[in-house]
Amino acid sequence: MSCAPLYEQKLERFRTLLREIEYLKHTLNATLYWDKMTHMPEKGLAYRSEVMSFLGARLYERFESAELRQLVDDLDGRTENTVEVNAMLRQVRNGSIYISKIPQAEYSAYISLIANAEQVWERARQENSFSMFAPELEKIVAAFQSFAQYWGYEEDPYDALMSFYEPGTTVREMDRLANELREFIVPLVQAVSTCSKKSAAPAPDAFFLPTDEQRRLSHAVLETIGFDFSAGRLDEGPHPTMLSACPGDVRILTTYTPKDFRSGFFNTLHEGGMGLYEQDIAPRLLGTLLDEPASFATEVAEARLYENIIGRSAGFWYHFFPRMKELCPSLAIPDWETMFRCVNQVTPTPIRNDADELTYLLHILIRYELEKDLIHGRLSVRDLPERWRQKYTSYLGIDPPSDREGVLQDIQWAAGYMGYFPGYLTANLMAAQFAAAMERSLGPLQQLLAAGRFDAIHGWLAEHVHCSGATYLPGELVRQATGEPLRTTYFINYLRNKYSEVYQLKPQ
């Protein structure tokens, strides 16, 4: 009937299928999930779970349909393809390859394993019994050793697992970055931990702030960084997260702890950085599977950039402190300099989720090294708790008092997140490298912040990082935005400057 050439027809149909896949994906992952987290009455849970399974099955069905597969094969490698069309094809392949390469029976067994493992982990943690969890973890490690073979890799089976989260990541490269970071951070933590300034920290009750003041503060800081409230919301949820139904509907959930406002404030900034990313994605990418961040680490990079590089900086507090004082009459911190020190305290702790900006990276490094050894078979699950304690002692100078505060603290392994943690290293490096590139273009970040030029910062990130969504692979995006591949230099420089400033209090 139509006179359009076959290529155009196929492309049009391909676009339609992806648009429809996204309708289901966004409804499920953003709107229904948000409602479940925030407003759904408890007796609605059972039916909501059925609805979500049903929509999830429809989503999977469309993603794995013969028609879509055929279109991908037909369009693959065509010279007429634009950069975006090639990226769309890649998204479909990446989205289905990981499941479709695993034999059906093995995948079903894995799903049951994980469903059970999370519950076993929960009980094991409560009872501080690693031996209770060990058999499950052994099966999970074996499953991922097997998956790595199905997924394929060039040099190292762990490459396959990391690439699930960050396409193209290799152990060879990650080891190099990790070693450079460890060699810098471990001595810095030791130096800072013994530094006399530490004892000058304010009393713990200095961080109390009533919830309604914290709400105003979170709203104000999102407005300050440029979050568009006509295209998004801020609410409270069971844990901090960000859910995007489209660039015009981006919802942040945060949590408030009255006894320490820093927790809620930095959670909001963390989710806010990711929220800006989602709001900035070019409208034309909606419905193409490219209307999402380039990768997990790229999104976390923006979270870390706003939470740490911006939110824990002297320039930010010089500018923002008067506004906070105005919004929060109960605030006990007297001036921006004190605030700057208070949000940069370094206190090694056995728990990753309680860690400060600097020591957090060591928690990640430890997980990376242990996971890699487990997958390689160089470390047995039985020996894991002992190796965990050794590394915590050696890197952080801490001997975890129990497995509950050690190897049992994270849900990730029980939930099947293998190869996930190194993304946090990548994210921090990206954040610092983006900030350095921005400085080359706009001038010193601290001056921009002190002058309240959040629009310039946001504008640079929108243009160079956010607007292209998932069109480029994270490595390409870093190269385009910063002119070079990912390096540790910028992050190390950033940490060196920050902590010499905090612990020696040199004038800005």
Next chain:
Amino acid sequence: MSCAPLYEQKLERFRTLLREIEYLKHTLNATLYWDKMTHMPEKGLAYRSEVMSFLGARLYERFESAELRQLVDDLDGRTENTVEVNAMLRQVRNGSIYISKIPQAEYSAYISLIANAEQVWERARQENSFSMFAPELEKIVAAFQSFAQYWGYEEDPYDALMSFYEPGTTVREMDRLANELREFIVPLVQAVSTCSKKSAAPAPDAFFLPTDEQRRLSHAVLETIGFDFSAGRLDEGPHPTMLSACPGDVRILTTYTPKDFRSGFFNTLHEGGMGLYEQDIAPRLLGTLLDEPASFATEVAEARLYENIIGRSAGFWYHFFPRMKELCPSLAIPDWETMFRCVNQVTPTPIRNDADELTYLLHILIRYELEKDLIHGRLSVRDLPERWRQKYTSYLGIDPPSDREGVLQDIQWAAGYMGYFPGYLTANLMAAQFAAAMERSLGPLQQLLAAGRFDAIHGWLAEHVHCSGATYLPGELVRQATGEPLRTTYFINYLRNKYSEVYQLKPQ
């Protein structure tokens, strides 16, 4: 493969298809719509509309699928069918018959006509120009005259339109009920309007109540009548409504007007009556298309029962007034007797939405009579405004000052609601007949209310009206719950008692 007999297999597949249709229906009509009304940021609208069209198309596709049609044909009339299975088959037939009987081209033309007519009506009302809207209304009347022929009827084409909302309703029966009501209500309104007690009404500012006190009040009255907040919510929305995603997730939206708390309070009770109905539907009906009220009028009956028969009664205020006083320190009404009078003022007005309980029925009667005449072709659209004014003068003693406050006030005709208004008559009759049957079983309603026995009232309604959902046709349900067909007697008795009590203040 399976050894189940063919009938069982077909029934199982039929159940699966209905369950899946409901997942889409509830997601679309309850959860996504609720979110759009309450929390969605404005820039999310365009994409949300796309998502909702997509899901709506999938719902339609499933409802009209050849497989479902074949199953209905195969299962229809089988002796093994339970009452519920027959009701499920009826729901599918009723749900698709109305659209599928209209030729495709004519249905598409109607959809475009309605989309345009609502906008024309909006402008016509603003500019008080009936002649602007008349051409659209003529086309709508012609469309429904034609639809009545497609849908079929035994005696009167208007039967077909009413049956769309209330299966089995006939003009013959409705005329009889309407005449009995009109003959009773018109003289009662005249008597009450000239009654001297009217002038004893409190000053208009006596009804002011701050929004936060109204919120507490609405929450408390829902709790009082037995609304389960672990299976539902109360929020504010652009207009009062009730949305049910399943019996465990029933959400009421209400509105508050600080200058008159009666508006928000009775809106909440109205929606609350419907909310109880939804929460009480037997869990086994979820996924069968029977997990909804027996009809539009049956649902409105429960709304009217709680809003009017309960919420505007002496017994209710005797019990609830102290609680209201406690919750609303700003309340200016001094005692329950005054409150009882204040919520039963009769003041004829040209606007249906502003009408009191008694005169509301006359607004409905007028619409019923005019609609019927339009469909019969006995009244031309050109002559409608004049006939409207005549009826308002004759029934309510009011000459509407303009068409904006007359024939142009309702959106319903522009939106294609033809045959809809008579459901309000039916609903009021049902409500009074249910209340009378309940009294035969539990004793005088005013005594139950005065003693705060809301659980007994709710329990009776749950058992006799709510729990069976849409298993029975509304006529059957009325007969089962009350032992007789729908009559005007109970409603007329109710009104007679109420208004003699209010306007002569006989002791309870």
